Amino acid sequence: MALHLETPLIESLPLSLASGRSVWLKMDALQPPGSFKIRGVGAACEHHARIGKRRFVSSSGGNAGMAVAYAGRRLSIPVSVYVPETTTERAKALIRQEGAEVIVHGAGWDEANARALASVDADTAFIHPFDDPLLWAGHATVIDEVVKAGLAFDAVLLSVGGGGLLSGVAEGLKRNGLRDIPIITAETEGTASFAASVKAGRLVELPAISGVATSLGARKVSDRAFEIGQSHPVECVVVSDRAAIEACTRFLDDHRVAVEPACGAALAVAYAHADQLQRFERVLIIVCGGATTTVAQLQAWQAT
Numbered sequence: 001m002a003l004h005l006e007t008p009l010i011e012s013l014p015l016s017l018a019s020g021r022s023v024w025l026k027m028d029a030l031q032p033p034g035s036f037k038i039r040g041v042g043a044a045c046e047h048h049a050r051i052g053k054r055r056f057v058s059s060s061g062g063n064a065g066m067a068v069a070y071a072g073r074r075l076s077i078p079v080s081v082y083v084p085e086t087t088t089e090r091a092k093a094l095i096r097q098e099g100a101e102v103i104v105h106g107a108g109w110d111e112a113n114a115r116a117l118a119s120v121d122a123d124t125a126f127i128h129p130f131d132d133p134l135l136w137a138g139h140a141t142v143i144d145e146v147v148k149a150g151l152a153f154d155a156v157l158l159s160v161g162g163g164g165l166l167s168g169v170a171e172g173l174k175r176n177g178l179r180d181i182p183i184i185t186a187e188t189e190g191t192a193s194f195a196a197s198v199k200a201g202r203l204v205e206l207p208a209i210s211g212v213a214t215s216l217g218a219r220k221v222s223d224r225a226f227e228i229g230q231s232h233p234v235e236c237v238v239v240s241d242r243a244a245i246e247a248c249t250r251f252l253d254d255h256r257v258a259v260e261p262a263c264g265a266a267l268a269v270a271y272a273h274a275d276q277l278q279r280f281e282r283v284l285i286i287v288c289g290g291a292t293t294t295v296a297q298l299q300a301w302q303a304t
């Protein structure tokens, strides 16, 4: 049995009314480690366990690290997660709660990642947060489930960080004969590396990342994500941090599920930028989730 759950697919009346079209939600916020990441991470970890790896390593203090920690516990394989000093106590606690070892190293992610890679030996699998075909094949199951449920949709709306979810959804559309269905990508202003690359027609590396949507904070998307931007119909929407936070709080009231601003970015397109959805009648939103979200944090952001 796969490590991820088949998540609910629900019609959202509040989002349909807000955007003036039919909106359906794939509720991956309900995955046990809090986000869609377990789909790809679970598939990758199962693969590595099968070929005899005896330890998993991650350098993500976010949802990818949590998914690796969860997969390791389920597969009884030890996990080490290398994170920088900036990682929140809550994130470290959630990873440790899964039984994984947390090693704090360096001022930024680059240093933590270098230390993680240096610890990899022949028995270890390094699990990348977004750039690995094993991950994309796992993420593609989110589309398999929607197709199996019989829902017809004419656009998919999702958030983009490094582009792993985008790559998986594109693969899922393709393997279900839906490669013409456009993907609407959402990023925040301080993380819009995919939109910048699509606009420039080449892979753009942002000088820096800023804002609250930390899970979208890849300065450069993967080569594969860029290729999808060139070959699959995509439309890029960039929203403000404020709009992403407001979408999170509205979604909490509307659907009683807390998600982080990285996910709020996609919801904000339907709540506040419905003009971007004009061509579509039935939009599928991947509600990607976010494990570190708390109501107190959302309230604090909302107040600033």
Ligand SMILES: *Cc1c(COP(=O)(O)O)cnc(C)c1O
Binding pocket: 035, 036, 037, 062, 063, 064, 129, 130, 159, 160, 161, 162, 163, 164, 165, 166, 215, 216, 260, 262, 263, 288, 289, 290
């Ligand atoms: C990882 C993540 C993203 C971005 O996914 P990528 O595969 O890096 O593009 C968006 N939202 C949440 C909640 C995430 O955990």
